[in-house]
Amino acid sequence: MTTKPKLTTSKTANTPPSRPMNVNKRLAFFQKLAKHIKEPVTELHYSSEFELLIAVMLSAQATDKSVNIATDKLFKVANTPKTILDLGLDNLKSYISSIGLYNSKAANVIKTCQDLITKHNGQVPRTRSELEALAGVGRKTANVVLNTAFGEPVMAVDTHIFRVSNRTGLATGKTVLAVEKALMMRIPDEFLVDAHHYLILHGRYTCTARKPKCGACVVFDECMFKDKEQWALKDLS
16 A cells, blocks of 8 residues: 655645634734735636536636636526526536536536526525535535625635645644634634635635745734745745
């Protein structure tokens, strides 16, 4: 039986969770992110709650950019449960074939469209339980829709948010659910609605996986990452 080699900090910035960030640092952390990130919104393209749901379903293990390329074409011809059903499985696949796992995603989208029509009058439901009952919709996707479409103060933890939360000490945990629960307890109330987008954008463009841009980080002083000085020096080299 083979085991994967462990990566060192010379190759990656993925380290064990940092020491917890205290309450004052957490408040300053989000105040600074809010000042720096003027538009805490998703980078997925959508113009309706249904389009958002489909885009988020397609985004699993795919980049927002690749999803946008596909949905920009798809939504011009089919952007409701009925029109996607009318499009059919094979035609749907042709629009999303550039996205990973497109066969299973297409099947889930078709089934979800059927359920939206038969069970929800063609509308996207507004509860987590109803969303998670849809094909291809897990807790993270449900939370994204609840937060982005309906403004609910919930936290969808993706790979970026999981990394940022553990690395900075904002909210540590070994599982996605543990980090989600910790974030809900530790994020200041006034930032809960926008926190998902603050964290995902910070993780996507600054607190990146392999080469975090610590030297340009607006929350450098609040961050508890023990190697941040080292990575800040790398930015200058």
